[in-house]
Amino acid sequence: MPLLTQSFASTAIARGSYDTDTQTLELTFVSGRDYTFENVPEHIWDGLCAARSAGAYFASQIKGRY
Numbered sequence: 295m296p297l298l299t300q301s302f303a304s305t306a307i308a309r310g311s312y313d314t315d316t317q318t319l320e321l322t323f324v325s326g327r328d329y330t331f332e333n334v335p336e337h338i339w340d341g342l343c344a345a346r347s348a349g350a351y352f353a354s355q356i357k358g359r360y
Contacts, residue, residue: 298339306349312339319360321352331360 296315302308310321319334338355345351
């Protein structure tokens with residue numbers, strides 16, 4: 295199961311995908327912009343999917359780190 299995908303009920307992030315083999319996270323923001331983040335541990339993806347606010351989780355756990 296190398297590619298995981300998720301849609302988010304978020305005002306910031308529309309959808310994302312995570313490749314477990316390469317630890318690559320790809321996010322599409324509601325603005326339509328796509329971003330790729332490298333070397334993201336799977337627990338970060340899991341946390342994003344489980345977060346009450348995907349935007350807040352992104353800001354505190356992903357942005358500027360990967």
